[in-house]
Amino acid sequence: MxxxxxxxxxxxxxxxxxxxxxxxxxxxxxxxxxxxxxxxxxxxxxxxxxxxxxxxxxxxxxxxxxxxxxxxxxxxxxxxxxxxxxxxxxxxxxxxxxxxxxxxxxxxxxxxxxxxxxxxxxxxxxxxxxxxxxxxxxxxxxxxxxxxxxxxxxxxxxxxxxxxxxxxxxxxxxxxxxxxxxxxxxxxxxxxxxxxxxxSPNPMVRARANLLSHPEFNRVPDLCGFTSRFIQEDLEPTQIIFTRRKLNELRKLAVSTSWLTESLCTMFEVLSAHVWRSWARALNLPSNQILKMLFSINIRNRVKPSVPSFYYGNAFVLGCAQTSVRDLTEKGLGYATELVKRAKERVDDEHVREVIESVSSNQVCPDSVGVLIVSQWSWLGLDKVDFGMGNPTCVAPVCTDKYCIFSPVPNQLDAIKVNVAIPSCAVDQYLNHVRNPYT
Incomplete structure (x- = not known):
């Protein structure tokens, strides 16, 4: 209605x-x-x-x-x-x-x-x-x-x-x-x-912008009309809640299919890898298409000297996990989780300075081909924003599109809601894969 x-x-x-x-x-x-x-x-x-x-x-x-x-x-x-x-x-x-x-x-x-x-x-x-x-x-x-x-x-x-x-x-x-x-x-x-x-760039310490080590800015071939597909096809919003129990099950699955231990992988790494795999499996893409998952990495404590905790400007760079459709869909959740983890580990002070130099001198922009962008809202404190009406009962993006938002679930400790829009023809497959990680 x-x-x-x-x-x-x-x-x-x-x-x-x-x-x-x-x-x-x-x-x-x-x-x-x-x-x-x-x-x-x-x-x-x-x-x-x-x-x-x-x-x-x-x-x-x-x-x-x-x-x-x-x-x-x-x-x-x-x-x-x-x-x-x-x-x-x-x-x-x-x-x-x-x-x-x-x-x-x-x-x-x-x-x-x-x-x-x-x-x-x-x-x-x-x-x-x-x-x-x-x-x-x-x-x-x-x-x-x-x-x-x-x-x-x-x-x-x-x-x-x-x-x-x-x-x-x-x-x-x-x-x-x-x-x-x-x-x-x-x-x-x-x-x-x-x-x-x-x-901004430090004139006293100029980092050399090496774009080859920053896959988030590199272009990959579009083998399947990926970009036009997300423009031309109807996108259907989806919401899936992962409780603490489901998240723990995902982490155990990731550990069982990799060298990782439970203490070595975060909930974000595991959940984002699972959603990325489910998304890729549902879209029916060519096996040799290169896919990327981009996500923001807070750099306040990754640069030297560290940025003040209450700095409110943009203090993040994009992490980039990259692989082929074949490897992402066939090698299991542990493999995808390792990719996300390694993408995070690459981000140190030198990496950040290279990004700053690149965006200031070259006006580079992330590629859009084969890309899923994941944004984590679940730890921003949005579920505690009380204007005098109590805490919110729902936190969500105003518009649900192809960008994937992890939002908090009020009154459910550690639960995460995954919001993303999927091409209509692939929604049922996506929901089946994301709900059934063992299939």
Missing amino acids: SSSVHVKEAILITPSDQTPSTILPLSSLDSQLFLRFTIEYLLVYKPVPGLKKPGLIERIKSALGQALVLYYPLAGRVRSRSDGSGLEVFCGSQGALFIEAEVLDRTLFEEFEKAPRFGTSWRKFLSVYVADVLKGAPPVVVQLTWLSDDGATLCVGINHCLIDGIGSGMFLNSFAELARGECGLTGLKPMPVWDRHLM
Whole structure:
């Protein structure tokens, strides 16, 4: 059943106190071509008996204004530098966009009991879609939407050029803490760190950009019309929850088919390898097609000196596991897990400096042929973002597409929900493989 959103209010929220009026350069990692989009989070809240909606709305708007004092670049506007060397943010307290809306014919259960019917079914909960983040749009858009049973969604879109997953988790939890009234700005922790120069080339230590050692940027032949397939075919959203028990079973399977021990492989390595294999087996690709799995690796503690813990800019590089369809599908889960593990182990200070040099001097971009991109939201603290309505009952991407999102499952310790859209003709095969790892 189709439903529409009625927007009750749309207003720019500016910082609640004076902030610097300045132009700040973004880092080389921030300026990467593939980050010029909006991260979009969907948080779902169950009805709260006796909740006074007008009071909550005012607290959220006030908290957003306070949060933008500390995170004042998020109230600015991102643009290209005049010399073309990267991006910058013009900080003039222009503000973030806040929207209050309602959907009168849908309940929380009806809308979120299962995966969305279409990849864009939940787009209505974040009505403003920013197609080009460099065209003057607010870097932050917040939409609170009431459902007919008084449940609510709170969706947040954040310009990825300004912030990474860890940074956005910090921002949202600080924003929510202010909305609950548990502290003022002076008592808010952690305090965000800007320091974007840390993720740009060091003129005193120039790393040589060796792209041959960075498969994430190398092009591979498209033997099967891979790119056009994901553009032309209908993609169907899927959601699968892996409980702690299922994750432990996967890890035992990976260990039994490799040299790994349970202590040597993480849940992310095992689960991402399993999803990657299931995806590849379902798509019926040529056996000699090269496939890649790309995933973000936090580098805050992998570079020397280490980056401050509360740095909220883009402080990650892409890990890349690569192999042929034949080897990925036939050699077992342990083999795929080893590929993911080795991709992580390659990332040290020298590797990071090579990436920074490459993206700043060559404007390289990850390949899209044969690629599955996995993004891990499950440890960002999104399941604890409480604006005064309790913790969310569901955390998901606003739109489900071919990028695979690992999201947390509220109230299920260590459980992970895998969200990814699959070509319609391959959905049943994918679900069969991902649910039955021993087949």
